[in-house]
Amino acid sequence: MPRFSAHLGYLFTDRPLLARIDAAAACGFQAIEGRFPDVPAADFKHAVERNNLKVLGINTPQGGPDDFGLGALPGRERDWRAIFAQTLDYVTTVGGLAIHCLAGKVAPEHRRAAETTYVENLKWAADQAAARNVKLYLEPINPRDMPNYFLSELAHAADIIGQVGSDNVFIQYDFYHMQIVGGDLIERFKKYQPLIAHVQCSQVPVRHEPDGDGEINYPFVFAEIDRLGYPHWIGAEYKPRTATESGLAWGAAYGLHAPGG
Numbered sequence: 001m002p003r004f005s006a007h008l009g010y011l012f013t014d015r016p017l018l019a020r021i022d023a024a025a026a027c028g029f030q031a032i033e034g035r036f037p038d039v040p041a042a043d044f045k046h047a048v049e050r051n052n053l054k055v056l057g058i059n060t061p062q063g064g065p066d067d068f069g070l071g072a073l074p075g076r077e078r079d080w081r082a083i084f085a086q087t088l089d090y091v092t093t094v095g096g097l098a099i100h101c102l103a104g105k106v107a108p109e110h111r112r113a114a115e116t117t118y119v120e121n122l123k124w125a126a127d128q129a130a131a132r133n134v135k136l137y138l139e140p141i142n143p144r145d146m147p148n149y150f151l152s153e154l155a156h157a158a159d160i161i162g163q164v165g166s167d168n169v170f171i172q173y174d175f176y177h178m179q180i181v182g183g184d185l186i187e188r189f190k191k192y193q194p195l196i197a198h199v200q201c202s203q204v205p206v207r208h209e210p211d212g213d214g215e216i217n218y219p220f221v222f223a224e225i226d227r228l229g230y231p232h233w234i235g236a237e238y239k240p241r242t243a244t245e246s247g248l249a250w251g252a253a254y255g256l257h258a259p260g261g
């Protein structure tokens with residue numbers, strides 16, 4: 001049976017972060033994930049515990065306003081180590097499982113250097129994380145939404161993981177990005193399944209609820225990955241059409257509901 005986690009960077013965004021945690025639990029989510037939190041870790045932990053939720057992955061901070069992560073940025077290695085250490089401390093304090101290592105945006109002429117930087121940064125980070133029982137996730141993000149983002153291809157993510165050579169680095173397979181960059185969602189999921197430790201969902205072309213209004217047949221996708229033995233969570237990472245609570249019909253079969261429903 002598919003299990004869903006609420007991505008707090010996308011759902012319930014009409015309220016502050018700690019109230020989003022309460023709202024996710026009230027709607028039947030049993031786990032949360034998201035961007036680097038803008039509240040102290042102790043407050044986050046308290047909100048998670050009072051709602052009996054699991055914390056899955058947290059992103060590394062984005063860096064400066066023009067960055068989308070620092071993991072692959074040549075010359076920013078010290079900054080990367082600092083934000084990674086900050087994220088690892090946060091994740092372990094709140095009992096989280098993983099860190100999504102944002103790669104950052106890289107101009108075409110710097111991609112070769114960026115590859116070396118990303119691999120070396122991840123080797124260092126994978127050791128740090130493994131020592132504290134935290135996994136690392138890499139997520140290919142489509143270049144239509146995020147031009148110049150270093151990691152947009154699934155095969156590239158798998159290749160980077162091979163170069164890092166750690167058994168603590170995995171793919172975060174977001175069906176939204178995967179549909180835009182290549183489609184063939186289930187065959188590619190099967191091919192890389194041993195490396196996939198988390199998936200996320202939203203509709204295409206508009207990134208809204210994973211319901212019937214779009215390119216992806218989610219009831220089929222959810223049933224199929226379940227049949228294939230996918231044991232991990234599915235992150236609900238979409239932009240609700242209106243209030244998050246009024247758009248949960250897609251999740252009724254999986255225990256999601258409006259508060260009190």
Ligand SMILES: O=C(O)[C@H](O)C(=O)CO
Pocket residue numbers: 009034035059139141174200237
């Ligand atoms: O944009 C995405 O799909 C990533 O999952 C993310 O968390 C970036 O903030």
Ligand SMILES: [Mg+2]
Pocket residue numbers: 139174200237
């Ligand atoms: Mg995603």
